[in-house]
Amino acid sequence: MSGILNSTIGRKFAMALSALFLMIFLLQHFAINILSVFSEDLFNEASHFMGTFWAVQFLLQPVLIFGVIFHFAMGFVLEIKNNRARHIGYVKNNGSANSTWMSRNMIWSGGFILVFLIIHFIDFWAPEMNIKYFKGDMSGLVDPDNVNSGFRYYEELVHKFEPIWRVALYCVGFVFLALHLLHGFNSAFQSVGANNKYTKALKGFGKVYAVGLPLGFIFIALFHHFNH
Numbered sequence: 001m002s003g004i005l006n007s008t009i010g011r012k013f014a015m016a017l018s019a020l021f022l023m024i025f026l027l028q029h030f031a032i033n034i035l036s037v038f039s040e041d042l043f044n045e046a047s048h049f050m051g052t053f054w055a056v057q058f059l060l061q062p063v064l065i066f067g068v069i070f071h072f073a074m075g076f077v078l079e080i081k082n083n084r085a086r087h088i089g090y091v092k093n094n095g096s097a098n099s100t101w102m103s104r105n106m107i108w109s110g111g112f113i114l115v116f117l118i119i120h121f122i123d124f125w126a127p128e129m130n131i132k133y134f135k136g137d138m139s140g141l142v143d144p145d146n147v148n149s150g151f152r153y154y155e156e157l158v159h160k161f162e163p164i165w166r167v168a169l170y171c172v173g174f175v176f177l178a179l180h181l182l183h184g185f186n187s188a189f190q191s192v193g194a195n196n197k198y199t200k201a202l203k204g205f206g207k208v209y210a211v212g213l214p215l216g217f218i219f220i221a222l223f224h225h226f227n228h
Contacts (some may be wrong), residue, residue: 174214178215
């Protein structure tokens, strides 16, 4: 693995694999969260399953955390390497002519997404870890001493989106996610060698994914803010 990461091509390939993994996770994350718009019970059941099933908690969750850290680390490493390469005096690069705004600013959109992700972890993941593994409450109930109190997940989600400043922050975060995905989706597939007769269709799907998924998350935040 270390040998692969010693070359620029290897780092791009590894970063692309982590990007594809994270894009699959985003779809799964959206699929669960959109349930909150249609059914409180379904959302609670799905959240409780994901939050207590051992394979998700002790296998998939650590892999996800590693994937996030690895992806951002590779992004910053590649940016540093690219900046050093641009300092070669005999090469003149007209960035605006040779690339899109999104591709030239991936590091900035990625940096903002990282900040947003940290806030998201503080909002949802950290309190969840505290309740389950520090307080020892795996029941998922509003009141662990009352079996009829119902699951707490929907109530917590709605409560998080009551303040308008948090909703605005999430909306801005998802706009940056869309900008990042508009270049990152197709770039990831190109880096793993997916250049074939399906490239045009893949680019079309990439645009739908890059715009549609963040808009879906924005819709969820706005829905719960205005309907709490």
